Amino acid sequence: MHSEADGGPHRQPGLRDLRLRLASAQGLATPGAGSVLRTATTDRTLTFLRSLWDAATEGHAQPIHVGSGVALACTGSLARGDGGPLSDLDLVLLHDGRALAAGDLAELADRLWYPLWDSGVGLDHSVRSPAQCRQVASGDLAVAAAMLDLSPVAGDETLVSAVSKQLAEDWRAQSRKRLPELADSLTERHSSAGDLSQSLQPDLKEARGGLRDMVVLQALTRSWLADRPHGAPDRAYAQLLDVRDALHVVTGRSRSILAREDQQPVAELLGLEDVDELLTVVSRSARVVHRALHTTLRSALQSQQARVRRIGPRRPQLAPLGHGLYLHDGEVVLGRGSDLTDPLLVLRAAVAAAERQIPLGPATVANLAARGAGLPVPWPAAARELLVQLLGSGEGLLEVWEALDQAGVVDGWLPAWAAVRSRPQRNGIHRHTVDRHLLETVLHASRVGDPPARHDLLLVAALLHDIGKVRGAGDHSVAGEPIALAAVQRLGFPAGDAAVVARLVREHLTLITLATTRDPTDPATLAAAADAVDGRPELVDLLAALTEADARAVGSKAWTPWRATLLHSLTGHLRAALGRGHDRPAEHVGTDVG
Secondary structure: OOOHHHOOHHHOOOHHHHHHHHHHHHOOOOOOHHHHHHHHHHHHHHHHHHHHHHHHOOOOOOOOOOOOOEEEEEEHHHHHOOOOOOOOEEEEEEEOOOOOOHHHHHHHHHHHHHHHHHHOOOEEEEEEOHHHHHHHHHHOHHHHHHHOOOEEEEEOHHHHHHHHHHHHHHHHHHHHHHHHHHHHHHHHHHHHHOEHHHOOOOEOOOOEOOHHHHHHHHHHHOOOOOOOOOOHHHHHHHHHHHHHHHHHHHHOOOOOEOOHHHHHHHHHHOOOOOHHHHHHHHHHHHHHHHHHHHHHHHHHHHHHHHHHOOOOOOOOOOEEEEOOEEEEOOEEEEOOOOOOOOOOHHHHHHHHHHHHOOOEOHHHHHHHHHHOOOOOOOOOHHHHHHHHHHHOOOOHHHHHHHHHHHOOHHHHHOHHHHHOOOOOOOOOOOOOOHHHHHHHHHHHHHOOOOOOOOHHHHHHHHHHOOOOOOOOOOOHHHHHHHHHHHHHHHOOOOHHHHHHHHHHHHOOOHHHHHHHHOOOOOHHHHHHHHHHOOOOHHHHHHHHHHHHHHHHHHOOOOOOHHHHHHHHHHHHHHHHHHHOOOOOOOOOOOOOOO
């Protein structure tokens, strides 16, 4: 370890402090500032490391003369140029096994690592020969992916380039065999770290849609098994990096968990309006990154399966689904006979995919979004029927809706959707953002054991019941009523049906509130419940089903056996009262609790 007499680099300002001061001076609120900061941080870090190398070799009191065959290299965020102010350094001291004696190699490593530890940065270090690099990469998938970014810092650049080239060749040669392992590792990590787009205290690095997923996406493309989408995923990744960098500055630590207590100062540092806007940015970015990885991995797996099946004819096997749609490689795709001037085509494609619980092909989504005919307003009856069919399709709805939503199709259907997309719900009982909760409610509404006569209205009301959870809204049920009414009118529902959906949206909390706070046999309770359903027995079934679907979508804290019993008791008494011609007061009862 260096002493003051050594003249070692620890007499300079610590690297940690240098990087933090740079981030504080740069600022992150200006568009593009994050990218500029990361470039400057990379350059400053590499300059520091090269100075350290010089001091550890020729500049030391006992120099170690290093020629060819020894180099300092980096992997990870430093090699990619996207490190944050306090990101750890991943360094490798490479050697060819001949250039330095073992003792000199160990001494050189000490002269490099100790000053870095003293400087306050996190350090992951190793000393390896080319053969050892290949060996560890062959046994550890995460290391193999990280080593693809191996880049020279100082010393013999030719050695680093040769090792990097060999590791890339090994990755491509082994990628087909290792692809299932990669898919399994993603599933395991996402299960452990959660979904970044749906978390109130997200793990920016490890969660689904996080920074680690972008690294895997880049590694996948370097396998030559599949190309990846560009543009939107790169912008989303940059936004997540900005949030991570702000988190480093705010906490003074190399953190990736965006804890509640750090969210307000992070939002302020990024120039965002509030925590809700911050979490919305994180959620939307994570969704884009995840979809890019998901579609690229699926494409790579398809490529692998095609290679295995490459016996006999190589022409694509297309199973017709009607209307110019085909089933190909587990996806619904456009083919010959598809008519992009048909405004119903996107709905037909969505239904075909969702009912089979398979995805729409990425190129098909892009074509439908960019070139497909828009629906007339109000929608024709055939379009409404297809939408209801899509909403009732079950689990396949989620992936199909996500694909269409990211492509901009959903905004064309429901302009109000943009205001709730990725909107966080800072309420402990909620598991999902507003838009995802709406879809989860639709799924539960589609599974009701004894569906009401107008199941179509139930599904549409489930899709819109929280559409009033927008910025600045007070009681979201009241705020949502006119928004829902405008939406169903746009969808072409008759005036009476539109009024029913709007009422269901306004009153979707009324029954559960009355059931859990009032005596179900009290005439005043029954009068309030009767007012919620406009005195119409057929609306009791719809509102009760929506109430249950909403609560089930929230989670086990919102739908318990106790709450179910209370709701069923109230609706039983309400049906009996309405059957006797119960008089209703004009007063509206409801509360904003769900």
